[in-house]
Amino acid sequence: MIIVTHGGKFHADDVWAAAVLTILFPEAELLRTRDPALVAAGDFAVDVGGIWDPASGRFDHHQKGFGAARQTGVPYASAGLVWREYGARCVGALSLAHTGHELSEETAREMAYAIDADVVQYLDLADVGAARSAPGGYGLSVVVSGFNPNWMDEQRLGYGEAAEQYQLEQFRRAMALLTDVMINAVKYRVGAMLAIEQVRQSEVLEGGRLLFLRNGALPWSQVVRKEMPKVLFVLSHAIAEQRYMLHTVPVSAESFKARADLPEAWAGLRDAELAAVTGVPDASFCHNGRFIAAAKSYEGARAMAALALKSLEELA
Numbered sequence: 001m002i003i004v005t006h007g008g009k010f011h012a013d014d015v016w017a018a019a020v021l022t023i024l025f026p027e028a029e030l031l032r033t034r035d036p037a038l039v040a041a042g043d044f045a046v047d048v049g050g051i052w053d054p055a056s057g058r059f060d061h062h063q064k065g066f067g068a069a070r071q072t073g074v075p076y077a078s079a080g081l082v083w084r085e086y087g088a089r090c091v092g093a094l095s096l097a098h099t100g101h102e103l104s105e106e107t108a109r110e111m112a113y114a115i116d117a118d119v120v121q122y123l124d125l126a127d128v129g130a131a132r133s134a135p136g137g138y139g140l141s142v143v144v145s146g147f148n149p150n151w152m153d154e155q156r157l158g159y160g161e162a163a164e165q166y167q168l169e170q171f172r173r174a175m176a177l178l179t180d181v182m183i184n185a186v187k188y189r190v191g192a193m194l195a196i197e198q199v200r201q202s203e204v205l206e207g208g209r210l211l212f213l214r215n216g217a218l219p220w221s222q223v224v225r226k227e228m229p230k231v232l233f234v235l236s237h238a239i240a241e242q243r244y245m246l247h248t249v250p251v252s253a254e255s256f257k258a259r260a261d262l263p264e265a266w267a268g269l270r271d272a273e274l275a276a277v278t279g280v281p282d283a284s285f286c287h288n289g290r291f292i293a294a295a296k297s298y299e300g301a302r303a304m305a306a307l308a309l310k311s312l313e314e315l316a
Helices: 012-024 036-041 078-099 105-127 140-145 151-157 161-200 221-227 271-278 298-315
Strands: 002-005 029-032 044-046 203-205 210-213 233-238 243-248 283-286 292-295
Touching: 002 012, 002 036, 012 044, 012 078, 012 105, 012 140, 012 161, 029 161, 078 105, 078 161, 105 140, 105 161, 140 161, 151 161, 161 221, 233 298, 243 298, 271 283, 271 298, 292 298
Parallel strands: 002 029, 002 044, 210 233
Antiparallel strands: 203 210, 233 243, 243 292, 283 292
């Protein structure tokens, strides 16, 4: 099997597309060329060839008259075209390989759609000139472009076989980067999905206002915001750090504003200073923003939670 994409300078969209296909067909050969005969002979032609036909493995978007776009209006480049066809299958393969969890077809599709919304569409936007870089001023598209040989490389290598080999090596390095991005995106979403039931089943204390998580690495924020309106603080065990954390509950994913803040008197204090103010001997810190605090023991963090709740009652 041969995956063909164009030679010369590469961009994030063709690198992403080639990475997806390589994950699914790891034994395939990667060929970078613009030779029409070689392009036509490939099992897949990505970002080259002037044809969009998923059934025959053709994923170009440069041809005259091409206007395919998502329902949101975001246009497709080769990253999105390949992801549209193979994204769910890729998500399923990465989940099984890197989490050991086999996803249903529906769940894999939902995750693939979410990754398109978070990452892939921005690569397409940058490629078609609708965004300078995506996301951010030094975003993923710019990072991938940085793997291309610059003028100093070209001057050093010339334009023969050595230059082509170097460019292929750089393309593969960019593929490895985007493969890691995909893996992390899938692992994050699978982890969040599997954590939901554990968060739901966690112990609720202080009349429903405090949730205790035995594993502080569990992603809890979305579940608590949507399903636990009474919870004001979350107490969690940071296993790797050997301490207990007290968190506020953000009102939305986009905001630091919390349902309730930790006491103002704790802000920015550490160790002995915080212990003196709280009366908790092993209190270790409270962030200036009053959205997180810590103690060395469960008992200490639990006492701090009780104090924080009491201060809210006094303010009311």
